[in-house]
Amino acid sequence: MSTKVEKVMSKTITISPVSRLEGHGKVTIHLDENNKVAESRFHVLEFRGFEKFCEGRLMSEMPVITTRICGICPVSHHLASVKACDDALGVDIPPAAKKLRELMHMGQFIHSHALHFFYLSAPDFVLGPAFDPAKRNILGIIEADPDLAKKAIRLRKFGQNIVERVGGRAIHPVTAIPGGMSKPLSHEDRFVTSKELDDGLELARLALQIGKGVFEKYAEIVPRFAAIKTKYMGLVKDGNLELYDGRLRIINEDGKRLDEFDPKNYLEFLGEHVEDWSYMKFPFYKKYGYPEGLYRVAPLARLNVVEAISTPLANKELVEFKKLGGGHPVHETLYYHYARLIELLYAVERAQELIHDDEIVSEDVRVKVDRRKGEGVGVIEAPRGTLIHHYWADDSGKIERANIIVATAHNNAAINRSVNEVAKEFVKGGKIEEGALNMVEMAVRCYDPCLSCATHALGQMPLEIALLDADGKVVDTVERSI
């Protein structure tokens, strides 16, 4: 096992592929004349073109086409898409349908957050970032702690089971349609889900407990690791954490509210910048322009923008979490993991509330709605942040135009800055220090970027770090090899 460092005549470091991410990515680190880190870039390498090839498709088919943007959070796309359809057709869905959709969404949060913590990030924390790369993965955890691995598998399974029972399929669900849901939840499925969630609650608490232990262990590096102060954005409902339907709130670095708006008006507030070196765009807050309008989304951001969580256990954790900021937002990037685990607990609690509500098995789950010309926006909090679908349909129900801003993209500029912070620390004298490779990747992984989503526009990402000199020549590339 060795780390391969290719020496070339100049100054860029490349890490490729960045592993344990959902998609393909690469990092380049650019040096100045004095061999000091000047800038770091996280490159997303694929583009798929959904916004173009959806033109001409039936709008009512969008909820089952756009799921294929991402196999990890297909529920987010399914629901943001169907909400955009409802909006365009001007239909109010029955309360039971809304509850079923939210339940499906909670199922996905359980699966996705458990996946990220146990399968993708825990290897760094439980086994340690310096652990043998050949075994620093979920398989290593299975070997080191089979009991924990089984619990991780079980928790994620409960989430996927909910999606399957409500959505028809665990991956790429189909039941959310304009006007509601295509089928109700059966009493049998309700009963089984309820049982699983009792067990799930214990597992989510265990995950949080493990997480907190880890954050204590790393308490010293947390404040400086990839830390940046930014604005934050997320959905809220009456000041509470909200993942399915609410208003978008933006706060500044000190926690002061900058805006709170109906997400349908997102175009007034949010813009997307394009760089030549990445297929992922860079959303920004329009009032401040780019790059000053940089903000962050996803678990850390959501917990920063809210005042409370509506479920008791998660709210208790939120109070403790907020103390870390001492009246200000919690800016420490590594605490994305902490916030994610609090949300995991919320998702289980919220799913329990929904499943215990008798209306969840109501047969009244849809209203008939006819196609018509219209424009609609659907916004939802995906596991990785705010997701926006916006469609324009003609009178035959076909898509004329589609605009999609995915969750990971909002964090694009922040990921670059976080990587730069880590690079400054670990790149010395024009060389990458031992251990820097995985540190850079750990910075990226905090955001749990989903590059499949990010590049709905063209595709995916592996990680590679390149070190470039002031003239833009490659000095150093780093890859791990056996």
Place this chain on the structure above:
Amino acid sequence: MTGRVSVATTWLQSCSGCHIALLDMHEELLDVLSAIDIKYSPIVDIKEVPKTDVGIVEGSVSNQDNVEMLAKFRERSKTLVAFGTCACFGGIPGLRNLFKREDLFRRGYIETESTVDGRVPAGPEIPALEEYVKPLNQLVQVDYYIPGCPPLSSTIKNTLVALVTGGKPEVKRKNLCEECDRTKKKMLVASRDFLTDSVLSPHELDHIDRTLCFLEQGVLCMGPATCEGCGARCLAGNMPCRGCMGPPPDAIEQGAKSINALASVLPAGGLMFQEDIVGVGYRYSLPVSIYPHLAKERGEK
């Protein structure tokens, strides 16, 4: 441990859903892992593709990086498996073959309503886009196919078990109607008339019948033109088939087969004006279709 079959997995242009389906074996994954040794995978930190007994590739080929990765996998795997519908037939991202690259880029990076001062990314760090999305077998030889978007976890398991024990994975040949338990009434009676007067989307029906064939309800269903093997889950979810398993192996192509099957049961005008024949018929298999305009653009006859 000796005797374990070495496996490498990767994703090209894809949504990662097939890999999630692999994880969705849940506890059974632990049994499978006792028989296979995963040497390389997106969930593992090793960065160089090793030589293995089995290479499993999710996704279609869309850019130069994909082309290179696929070539490496073919060269270094004794057996190459096309994992999922994108790898087998191109999948939904294959719909981009309907458009020119410039138009795709212009929409994505310039015209989109939220984009400010856009331009098309073209830096040397990012791979150039191929003209067309292609399934694996248009570039390399593929030994086995696991279709599905994503494939059933049980199918993935059975395929891995077959490969580990030296057997051959089962190939499905019938169409999805074989797996669907919805009843057919009118369709079985000879008639001069179409089944319905119009073609509708499910949300336009007064009542979506959970037991009656979708075609008899006037809803386009791809079941007759789609390979079985998915468990007809969408139908159980009270939604019509959209063809994600791809065509049965003996069908020439899915879109033409669907039109052939539907033309005699649903009103042609309705199909033309109320439906999106290209976007439904070819949703998952456009890159392997003989859709004429495309074949012409590709310079084929």
